[in-house]
Amino acid sequence: MASETPALDSPLWSFSLAVYGAEGVADECLALQEALQLDVNILLFAAYMGAVEGVGLSAQDVAAAVEAVSPWHGEIVRALRGVRRALKPLSLDESNPLRAANAGLRAEVKAAELRSEQIEQAMLWLWSRRQVWEHGRGEPGVALAANLERVLAHYRAPAATQGAAMLRRLRAAALLFQGSKS
Secondary structure (H helix, E strand, O other): HHHHHHOOOOOHHHHHHHHHHOOOOOHHHHHHHHOOOOOOOHHHHHHHHHHHEOOOOHHHHHHHHHHHHHHHHHHHHHHHHHHHHHHHHHHHOOOOHHHHHHHHHHHHHHHHHHHHHHHHHHHHHHHHHHOOOOOOOOOHHHHHHHHHHHHHHHHOOOOHHHHOHHHHHHHHHHHHHHHHHO
16 A cells, blocks of 8 residues: 555645646636546646656657546546536435535535545556656657647647646646756
């Protein structure tokens, strides 16, 4: 168990928590998740690789990273998200005599969903150490912008999305995180 802890508490996870918590980033990421069925963990991974490690990901790297976590994301993360969402109306319905029990279960499922996303990010972290670790390093801001554009292109985002406020917010938060670690 101790050997999995470093991957679970990777720099990617710390970065993701900080960046996702920055003003406006979560809302923009969730909007993309809904509109494009985008895996936000992939977006955060690409942002980390660019902003912190200065690694530019190719379209093939993005596709391979998605493929590496796709079974986990689809079968575990999305399934838990679906259960959490299904419990929400039951947790809010004041006429439901089991409202408190539903709300408690929803909180437990939400915690499990977050843990499943942490595991997915650990999978991405380990994948990156094997697959893209030897990529050349470049200017972080340039790598970050290119990586985000490649992720959005992978999910077939409309061209207008690529210049959206989300990119500006995510870039700003990622670069702020990078600056705080220097």
